[in-house]
Amino acid sequence: MSVTAIRLFHLSAQLPETIGNALVFFDRRDTLMVEVVDSSGLSGWGETWATPAAAAAVIETQLAPLVLGQDPAHTGRLWHSMRDAAGADTQGTAITAVAALDMALHDLAARLRGVPLSTLLGGALRDRVPAYASGPFFKPHGHPYRDFERDAEGYLRAGFRAIKLRSGFRPADDAATAIAIRRLMGPDGTLMLDFNQSYTPRAALAAAARMAEAELLWIEEPAVPEDLAGYRMLSSRLLPALAGGETYGSASQFLPFLEAGCMDVLQPDIAICGGLTGTGRVAALAELFERPVVPHVWGGTVNFHAALHLTATLPAQRGGAVAFPLLEFDAGPNPLLDLAGRPALGADGTVAVPDGPGLGIEIRPDMLAPWTRWHRSLGA
Structure with missing residues (x-):
């Protein structure tokens, strides 16, 4: 098995009212959803919410070439490779991009084995x-x-x-x-x-x-x-x-x-x-x-x-x-x-705790459509 595609979805959902904490108020919820697809057609999902657009840019320019064509079951090896590519930015946007791909690879690896992520x-x-x-x-x-x-x-x-x-x-x-x-x-x-x-x-x-x-x-x-x-x-x-x-x-x-x-x-x-x-x-x-x-x-x-x-x-x-x-x-x-x-x-x-394969939930790109600001596909 090998990773054939990485798909990025920047989601943004309007809230019914503005809420916040002692530092910031917000009226939207944003996140970057990342789908990693393998040669069998199975996919796994990851996410990072802190800086969605910036994390997407890091995935597209730095991390995707390290993951495409690789065995998704090699989560540890791929994590080290991605973290090394992040260079000095191991506390900022690059590491959140690594987080999203690592999460998706784990979900996919568990699905390939037919076991829950746990x-x-x-x-x-x-x-x-x-x-x-x-x-x-x-x-x-x-x-x-x-x-x-x-x-x-x-x-x-x-x-x-x-x-x-x-x-x-x-x-x-x-x-x-x-x-x-x-x-x-x-x-x-x-x-x-x-x-x-x-x-x-x-x-x-x-x-x-x-x-x-x-x-x-x-x-x-x-x-x-x-x-x-x-x-x-x-x-x-x-x-x-x-x-x-x-x-x-x-x-x-x-x-x-x-x-x-x-x-x-x-x-x-x-x-x-x-x-x-x-x-x-x-x-x-x-x-x-x-x-x-x-x-x-x-x-x-x-x-x-x-x-x-x-x-x-x-x-x-x-x-x-x-x-x-x-x-x-x-x-x-x-x-x-x-x-x-x-x-x-x-x-x-x-x-x-879900007992189905991977995360135990099913997500399809069409489910994301109402909140998708943009999406792009890398690889196949």
Whole structure:
């Protein structure tokens, strides 16, 4: 078998309303979907959402020649070849392009073997994965938290038992909102909070100091991603775990934080951190330091299902009363998550790991048509 074509689809979906976090608002969801086709006619799908157009250019000019004509089952060899071609850009656009192709190659390799992606990754340790609702989101033109309680009530009715709030507006408002959601959830719910790099470490400390009653499992991105000193200071003063790493392009970026003991939950995004091969390296590093990996999940259904399969293979760990691993489930409006039907949440707050070949979902180019800004085919 050999790769005969690579097809690129830049998708853009208008949202019913503008939403955001403490740093940015947006009214569209964009991603690059990548289809890798082999000589038998089977195909696998990958995705990267961070810089779709730029990643497509890297694939077209640098990476496609390395993959076309090659055996798609050689995922490790091809990943090294693509990463070497990325050169010095191992933390930027080039590594996201590698991520999308690596994801697609894994999906195709699993389909060629007729096994689920989790089997190709070493075997699932569970057939259902606990999920947390990633939301609510800020709203513009008024108080950003004004709909948080209503939205959280909806998540709880849907079956979620864990919620991760967007935060970072003003310390007093942050704390009042987190405490209100905790009261809504009751003592048995799991609550996390994401500052989205919006505060300096001292400001994050001031906000978090008001939140003891919220009983947070973790605080995410309490400082900019490179601020090792800030993470170290916060880890010595805060009770909740510190989480981060969604912007990192390699396992090496996590290492200083692990060695300093100031990152408790590692959050690589498969669509950014070199795909399943790159994220697998993060998981191996985390296991050495006995830290849980909870992949950051954004973009569309391909990245979601890749994270679902990967999370099914991760070792169990305890975070107090909470069992890791967990799966991030985008609870906001997102047509790109609905492409193959929105993943179903069970009454127990878990998502089933598909047992079909590859990702376990079927995607065809015609399904993407309503959101396709442009597409191109490389190779045959």
